[in-house]
Amino acid sequence: MIRLLSILALLTLSACKEELAQDTSPLPLTVEAVGHFCQMNVFEHDGPKAQAHLGGLPQMPIFFSQVRDAVAYIRLPEQTHEVLAIWVNDMGAQGATWSDPGITNWIAADAAHFVVGSRVMGGMGTPEIVPFADVIKANLFAAKNGGQVMRLTQIPDAEVLAPVVIDGDSDDADFEQRLRTLARSSGD
Secondary structure: OHHHHHHHHHHHHHHHHHHOOOOOOOOOOOOOOEEOOOOOEHHHOOOOOEEEEEOOOOOOOEEEOOHHHHHHHHHOOOOOOOEEEEEEEOOOOOOOOOOOOOOOOEEEHHHOEEEEOOOOEOOOOOEOOEEEOOHHHHHHHHHHHOOEEEOHHHOOOHHHHOOOOOOOOOOHHHHHHHHHHHHHHHOO
């Protein structure tokens, strides 16, 4: 009898554990969605978006104004929650455009084909990593806009974590000059 009760208890616990699995289904974009890094409404920015579902925060994903930002986020060591799922807009989906990438055409980031290093700029004015469900559509986009087609794990860290320099322009000299000026003025 004790053995039967033990088996029933284990079955009950395992059933409860299965029910506790967190739902990581993508949520539609709404006007309430703000970009995690910029804290601006994602609809204010052109290009594909992303959402990340974190452990312990069911159906409360964080949104990104650019896919590049989501890839950077999952590679940063400072995360406090386990990343359970990343969803990105399928830019090859019917009706998806740069100004309106869609609100429900999500694909899992680990299943997407990304165009990396193209000439297109994302919503935050930095080079974008453009996701597609269909590798043929990704290759066509790359042929037209430059770049290479890669899977999520193939995207180099330098594409998402390094500072962005556009057209050889760099603020480093200006930044250094401002630091020198500040150091001289604080010494008075």
